Structures are given as structure tokens and as C-alpha cells.
Amino acid sequence: MAEATLASSSRRVVVGLSGGIAAYKTCSVISELAKAGLVVRPILTAQGQAFIPALTVATLARHTAYTDQTFWDPAYGRPLHIELGEWAELLVIAPLSANTLGKLAHGLADNLLTNTVLASTCPVLLAPAMNTDMWQQRAVQRNWQMVLQDPRFHSVGPGSGVLACDRVGTGRMAEPDDILPYIYSLLHTGGQRDLAGRHVLISTGSTREYLDPVRFIGNPASGKMGVALAQAALHRGAKVTLVHGPMEPALQARLGDMQAIPVTTAAEMHRAMITHLPQADWVIMAAAVADVRPTQPSPTKLAKAELPQALPLEPVPDIVADLAQRRQPDQTLIGFAAQTGDILPPALEKLHRKGLDAIVANPVDVEGSGFGADTNQAILLHRDGQKVLIPPCSKLDMAHRIFDSLHSALTNAKM
Ligand code: C5P
Numbered sequence: 010m011a012e013a014t015l016a017s018s019s020r021r022v023v024v025g026l027s028g029g030i031a032a033y034k035t036c037s038v039i040s041e042l043a044k045a046g047l048v049v050r051p052i053l054t055a056q057g058q059a060f061i062p063a064l065t066v067a068t069l070a071r072h073t074a075y076t077d078q079t080f081w082d083p084a085y086g087r088p089l090h091i092e093l094g095e096w097a098e099l100l101v102i103a104p105l106s107a108n109t110l111g112k113l114a115h116g117l118a119d120n121l122l123t124n125t126v127l128a129s130t131c132p133v134l135l136a137p138a139m140n141t142d143m144w145q146q147r148a149v150q151r152n153w154q155m156v157l158q159d160p161r162f163h164s165v166g167p168g169s170g171v172l173a174c175d176r177v178g179t180g181r182m183a184e185p186d187d188i189l190p191y192i193y194s195l196l197h198t199g200g201q202r203d204l205a206g207r208h209v210l211i212s213t214g215s216t217r218e219y220l221d222p223v224r225f226i227g228n229p230a231s232g233k234m235g236v237a238l239a240q241a242a243l244h245r246g247a248k249v250t251l252v253h254g255p256m257e258p259a260l261q262a263r264l265g266d267m268q269a270i271p272v273t274t275a276a277e278m279h280r281a282m283i284t285h286l287p288q289a290d291w292v293i294m295a296a297a298v299a300d301v302r303p304t305q306p307s308p309t310k311l312a313k314a315e316l317p318q319a320l321p322l323e324p325v326p327d328i329v330a331d332l333a334q335r336r337q338p339d340q341t342l343i344g345f346a347a348q349t350g351d352i353l354p355p356a357l358e359k360l361h362r363k364g365l366d367a368i369v370a371n372p373v374d375v376e377g378s379g380f381g382a383d384t385n386q387a388i389l390l391h392r393d394g395q396k397v398l399i400p401p402c403s404k405l406d407m408a409h410r411i412f413d414s415l416h417s418a419l420t421n422a423k424m
Contacts, residue, residue, distance in 0.1 A: 011393060020047045020196050023097040023129075025122040026066065028056025029104035030173045031138035031182035036061065038103060038185045040069040042192065050093055051075065052122045056106060077120050090121055094128030099195050102126075104138035104182050107149050113162070114152035130161075132200030136188055139166045141178030150186060163200065163244075165191045168265070186263060190237075190405050194244035197409045203245030203416055209242040210289035211235050214254030216275040218325065220304030221311045226322075229380040230297035232256045233403050234345070238293055239267050241408035249288070252281045254296060270339055273323035275299060282328055286335060291415065293343045294329040295369075297380070301325065333364030341415065343367045349374040353388065367391045367418070368401075368412060389414055 024039055026032045053063055055077055063074040073079070075089060085092040091150040102109065102122070108124065113135075113214065113413050118124040126133060135156065143149060144167065153353030155412040156162050166183030213235015217225040232253050239251045240263070249267040256271075270285070272278045275298045286292065329344045336342055344365045346356035371387040373379030378386050378401065385407045389397040397414045399407050 020337040021050075021096055021098045021388075022047055022094055022192065022196075023052060025052045025054070025098045025100065025102040025109075025125070026057035026061060027054045027102065027104060027106040027122065028059060029106050029138040029182070030060055031104040031136075032057055032060040032184055034185055035071055035103045035136075036065060036333060037103070038188050038192075039066060041185065041189055043069060043071050048072075051098070052093070052125060054106075054109065054120050054122050056108070064307045073371055076120055076136065079360050080121055080124075090118075090124035090128045094130075095127045097129050097131050098199075099127075099131055100126060100129060100133040100190065101136070101188070101192060102133065103136035103188060105135045106137075107139050107143050107146075107152075110135075110137060110149065110152050114155040114243065118382075132163060132195050133161055134163045134165060134188070134191055134195060136165050137180075138182030139167075139180050140172060140174050141169075141176050141180045144178075144180045160202070161200065163191065163195060184262075184267075185231070187265060188261075190240050191244055193403070193405055194241055194409065198245055199405070204242055204412065205246030207242075207246075207290040208248045208250070208288050209239075209387040210250045210252070210282065210285050210292045211238050211242070211297035212252045212278060212294050212328070213238070214256055215297050216254050216278055216299045216325070217273050218275065218299045219306050220303045220320065221307040221309065223310050226299050226301065228297045228299060228305070230254070230347075232260055233381070233383065234385060235293075235295040236260055236263055237404035237408040238295060238411070239264070241405060243267060245412060250285050252278055252296070254278070254286070275302065275328065277326045279326050279331065282332060282337065286332055286340070289340060291341045291343065292332060292336070293345075293411075294332070295345045296328075297345075297347060298325060298328060327363065329365065330363040340424070341366045341419065343411075343415065346370045347373045347379060353390075356388070356390055360392065365392065367415065391418055 020030045026035050051066045051070045051074040053076050067074040082089050112123045118127045168181045169179040199238050214232030215228045215230040217227045219225045239249045242249050252270045270281045302325050304321040304323045346359050352370040352372050356368050361369040368390050369387045377384045385404050386401040387399045399410045
């Protein structure tokens with residue numbers, strides 16, 4: 010007899026905690042998933058339990074935390090590793106210890122967590138955490154490479170920094186802010202790496218056009234949409250280059266493994282995009298480029314009395330229109346149109362005038378959408394006239410819907 014919630018709920022994630030102090034960070038991953046309405050079933054190894062009591066994990070998950078004492082739960086009437094293995098849409102192991110990694114690499118199963126891995130076929134997200142010397146052992150690295158050869162396994166981290174053993178080096182478990190988007194991506198894609206072999210070049214954020222060293226023309230674009238596009242592309246197997254304007258440090262910290270190129274002005278963004286264009290298969294201009302710049306910027310701060318009554322301005326280069334001139338026929342170019350009012354007519358006009366393959370028209374005068382928000386909504390317009398409505402959703406979700414649509418447009422074009 011299956012438990013009612015197993016059948017009825019939305020997304021189903023098993024979170025396994027093996028031994029490591031980073032297990033404290035997994036508590037916030039579990040908490041966030043449960044708060045977002047996902048159904049979480051936690052499993053603790055014996056070493057995991059040494060770091061975090063099952064009661065803490067169970068309370069955050071709103072469900073029993075399974076341990077090696079519970080290979081059988083009367084609620085299911087079947088061995089628990091089989092039940093959980095079949096039930097899970099995604100397995101997350103965070104922290105992944107050297108010991109559990111070794112078992113995964115060799116197909117060993119001597120506890121509930123490793124048995125559940127073998128009794129399941131869903132994607133598995135691994136977040137290793139250990140001391141630097143442990144991580145760098147040849148045996149551990151061999152095991153890691155073996156595991157990564159299996160397309161079932163996806164990895165996040167480890168990062169480097171100060172470890173709990175007071176060493177500074179590689180071995181820090183990825184942060185919840187990196188693990189959570191990866192979880193959502195894998196639930197969206199089912200673990201497919203449909204962008205493997207592709208290089209995606211993305212611009213994001215605002216540009217600043219300085220009048221003097223302390224004053225500039227800019228806009229409130231945060232860069233969140235482009236970072237979400239970059240994460241989604243990475244999680245789908247692409248190589249990513251992100252050219253970004255100034256960003257909040259918390260967002261900057263999310264750039265992890267991708268090639269990130271910080272720029273400030275439209276001229277710098279233009280140069281960076283031209284430099285990286287030849288390697289790109291897809292180019293997405295999500296940046297909100299300041300359209301104008303002061304014609305005569307001052308190298309030193311202007312005194313208040315020196316500020317002009319009217320500011321002479323000149324246009325900055327239209328970067329995406331220039332990329333459209335320079336691109337090869339097999340390169341795909343996508344723009345964004347941040348609009349107020351009726352978003353469709355101006356977006357359509359930009360799609361054709363700038364020579365794009367598609368444009369994402371998104372309202373910036375609607376609450377929970379546009380600049381700085383964590384959510385967004387849009388209409389994706391393809392050059393062939395196809396329109397895809399993207400209702401309000403997280404920026405990561407929107408990024409995936411954009412890639413879904415581009416991927417199927419390209420696949421159809423090749424057929
Ligand atoms: O600002 P506008 O609405 O014209 O932006 C539409 C698209 O053009 C966006 O993808 C934006 O990144 C791009 N753009 C650009 N260079 C500019 C202005 C906009 O590449 N100078």
C-alpha cells in the first residue's frame with residue numbers, strides 16, 4: 010500500500026546525506042524544497058547521522074528521515090530502497106563523502122542510500138564535500154571520474170575556500186544557492202543534456218555610461234535573467250560564456266564554473282561579444298544596454314557648479330545588430346525586448362530590424378516581472394512567426410522554456 014502523498018504530490022526528490030559537516034547546508038536545501046512544495050524524502054547514512062540528527066532533517070522535510078534502521082516501512086509494504094528508488098524523480102546526495110563516492114563508483118550497496126541509488130533509474134545530483142587532501146587523493150579522483158562517465162550522474166562543486174578543518178583549498182560543498190537551481194533544472198530536463206557540444210554566449214545586466222568617475226547613465230537590470238540562462242544552459246550540458254555588467258556580489262558568486270567576463274560600458278560589452286562570437290553556437294543578448302552615453306565624459310569628478318544644464322549624448326553601438334551582421338549562417342542570435350504597455354509590436358519590429366532569429370518580449374511594468382525580480386513572464390517570438398507564451402515563472406524556469414523552444418525550432422529546421 011503506497012503512502013497517499015507519494016502518489017498525489019508534485020515533484021519527488023530523495024535527498025541523501027552522507028558524512029560531512031557540510032550536511033548543515035543540506036538542511037537549508039531540504040527546507041527550501043519543502044517550502045516550495047516539493048515532496049522530499051531524506052535518507053541519512055550512519056555517518057550522516059553523526060553530523061545531523063534525523064529529527065532535524067525530518068522536521069525540515071516534513072517527513073520521516075530514513076536511516077539504516079528503516080529498510081522496511083510498514084506504510085509501503087515493500088523494501089524501502091525499492092519503493093524510494095522507483096518513487097524518486099531525482100536523487101540528490103549532499104554532502105557526498107569520499108566513502109559514498111567510492112561505493113557509487115564501484116556499484117556497491119551496503120546501506121539504504123547506496124541501495125536506493127542502485128534501485129533507481131532517475132538522475133542523481135552529487136555535491137561532494139571533503140578535506141582537500143582527501144579530495145585530491147588519486148583513488149578519490151579516479152572514483153570521481155568514473156562516476157562522471159555515467160550520464161546518470163550530474164555534479165555540482167566542490168568549490169574552494171576555507172574548510173571546516175581550517176585548510177584553504179578545494180573540497181567545500183556547493184552552496185544551497187547553487188544546488189537548488191541544479192535540482193530545478195534536472196527536474197525540468199529529466200537529466201537530458203540536450204545542449205551538450207553547444208557553446209552559448211550570453212550577455213546580461215546593465216551597462217554604465219559615465220559622465221565622470223562618479224556619475225553614470227544606466228538602468229536597474231540586475232543580471233538575474235542572464236545568470237538563469239547561463240545556469241540552465243550549463244545544466245543542460247552546454248559550454249557557457251557570460252558577459253555581464255556590474256552585479257550584486259551574491260549574484261556574482263553564482264557564476265561558479267562558467268567563463269564570466271565582467272564589463273562596465275556598452276563599448277566594453279561590444280568588444281567582449283565580438284571577441285567571443287566566433288566560438289558561439291547560440292548568442293543571447295539579455296543585457297539592458299544603456300542606449301546613449303555622454304559625448305564628453307570627464308576623467309575627473311565634476312564639481313556641482315560644473316555640471317551642464319543639458320547633457321549632450323550620443324548613441325552607443327547597437328551590439329546585437331552588429332553581431333547579426335558578423336555572424337555565420339549556422340549561429341543563432343536571440344535578443345530580449347524589455348517593454349512597457351503592448352509588448353508585441355515593438356518587439357516584432359526589433360526582431361526584424363536587428364536581424365535576430367528570435368526575441369524574448371518581456372513586460373517591465375508588471376509586478377513580479379522584468380528588472381531585478383526573481384520571476385518573469387514573456388512572449389518568445391521566432392523569426393518564422395511562431396509565438397510561445399511563457400506565463401509567470403521563475404527566471405530559471407523561463408530560461409529552460411526559452412531553450413526548449415529554441416532547441417525544438419532548430420531540430421525541426423534540420424528535419
Ligand atoms: O534596447 P532595445 O529594446 O533595443 O533592446 C533590444 C535588444 O537589443 C536586446 O537584446 C538588447 O540587449 C540589444 N541591444 C544591444 N545594443 C544596444 C541596445 C540594445 O545589443 N545598444
